[in-house]
Amino acid sequence: MRKGDALDPKGLIQEAYKIDGITAGECRTIFLDWALGVPVGRDTKADVRTILTQYADQPADHPMTQTLVAALRDGGPPRRRGGRAARVKD
Numbered sequence: 001m002r003k004g005d006a007l008d009p010k011g012l013i014q015e016a017y018k019i020d021g022i023t024a025g026e027c028r029t030i031f032l033d034w035a036l037g038v039p040v041g042r043d044t045k046a047d048v049r050t051i052l053t054q055y056a057d058q059p060a061d062h063p064m065t066q067t068l069v070a071a072l073r074d075g076g077p078p079r080r081r082g083g084r085a086a087r088v089k090d
Helices: 012-018 024-036 044-054 063-072
Strands: none
Touching: 012 024, 012 063, 024 063, 044 063
């Protein structure tokens, strides 16, 4: 994979794998930046699966690999976190 390809146009994922000592938090930030650049309507999970295949030679415990794997997990249904509407009845 090289900078400018269809799945990683900015080379963000590629660079994350090159950074020695990169942290999980930094990988999540890089992933978020990547995800925000994905065109609307594109199957992001399919792209993540393809990227994981491209980097299959990287260690499974690499923070970027772990971030990508986490992105494939179903987050479940949205939950209400509170707010005025939860406290005030109509």
